[in-house]
Amino acid sequence: MMISDTAVLSPKTVEECLGIIANSDRDFRLIAGGTDAIVRMKEGKWRPEVWVNIKGISELRYIKKAGQQIHLGPLTTHTDIVNSEILKGAAEVLIDAAREVGAAQIQNAGTIGGNIATASPAGDTIPALYVLGAVIELSSADHKRYIPIEEFFIGPGRTVKKDHEMITNIIIQPQDENEISIFQKLGPRKAQSISIVNVAIALSMEKGTNICLGGKIAFGSVGPTIVRAKKCEAMLTIEPLTIDHIQNIAKVAWKEVMPISDIRASAQYRRDMASSLLERGLYRLMKRWDER
Structure with missing residues (x-):
């Protein structure tokens, strides 16, 4: 399959995806909802040799409680966040932000992981994740590491994520009754x-x-x-x-x-x-x- 004359690989599991990015000798970029990628391609940017389409990795789309924390998969859409019963009362700021991300079509397709990885200073969900004390889980073929969100971004469009890593979890601290x-x-x-x-x-x-x-x-x-x-x-x-x-x-x-x-x-x-x-x-x- 080709998009804009660029080859596309579509792994079905995290393990398969990590293997691809660990061993690729070609310039690649991960793509999920594609809402940012379409804009960048129209601008003549983001022209990798290979797109690694992770949209089909179902294990990366979830919102779940885990002890005293809430975990969000990077393929969780903005619509998923808006409609989540788990987040109501526990992360109203994130629901508010997801509701403001473009039109309904963008909310349905765009993902929280994509919003983070794009690293735009104007990304709507990112300030919300800051005040919720988010931690970003980065995975590679042989290890995981956890980065507080305030240490994740190093400039416009730039993060500490390495080429062989991908975002596999976003961990937030839910609000207490008095918050x-x-x-x-x-x-x-x-x-x-x-x-x-x-x-x-x-x-x-x-x-x-x-x-x-x-x-x-x-x-x-x-x-x-x-x-x-x-x-x-x-x-x-x-x-x-x-x-x-x-x-x-x-x-x-x-x-x-x-x-x-x-x-x-x-x-x-x-x-x-x-x-x-x-x-x-x-x-x-x-x-x-x-x-x-």
């Missing part, structure tokens, strides 16, 4: 565009109050990789999350992001929108918390 989370995105929805700015927020709250015991904030599309807003996070616990304090936290976000100007938005606009998205997200989280 709430949300994902916010700025991007013309009608155009199903990639994010101009996005943010994932996860908070641990004191029961019956608006006192935050700790939290994580991760911005996308405002730097070469995802940006953890450490100064904003430190402010979360200083005093109760009132309207005034939320506004003060949002102002600090302007200083934490590192955006560039491009054809979609200026750096100044991205800074302003990062603050606005964080403020809106914190307001919505407090409303959710109050309604519990």
Whole structure:
């Protein structure tokens, strides 16, 4: 079979796939949902000698509880995430993010593993995985290793994954009863565009109050990789999350992001929108918390 004059191999098991990539002497690239690959090929990029089509490896598509963790297979689609009963209440931020990934067709075809492997700073699910403390399992023919997601990305389109490795599991920490989370995105929805700015927020709250015991904030599309807003996070616990304090936290976000100007938005606009998205997200989280 050929795609764009490139040979395609279609392994049916992880073991078979790892054998192929361990022994290949030709330039290859893994492909799953293909939503990113189609775009890159149209741009004249991603022209390997061989596509290794892993879509048929059914053992890589799952969402399951494992002890105190939740495991997601890399071939889990965005639609799978949105519809998952396991993730409801346990990873709302990831459900929110998956719901924002393009149109229904993209959600049905695109996979969480593909979103991670593409390593776009604008990838919607990646900030959500940051605040859920995700760990990426990388497998090769002879070993496995586990990389915290914050150590996985080293630049736009670049990760620590080696050529002979593939993502075989994504491990997240589910929310406790006193934890709430949300994902916010700025991007013309009608155009199903990639994010101009996005943010994932996860908070641990004191029961019956608006006192935050700790939290994580991760911005996308405002730097070469995802940006953890450490100064904003430190402010979360200083005093109760009132309207005034939320506004003060949002102002600090302007200083934490590192955006560039491009054809979609200026750096100044991205800074302003990062603050606005964080403020809106914190307001919505407090409303959710109050309604519990």
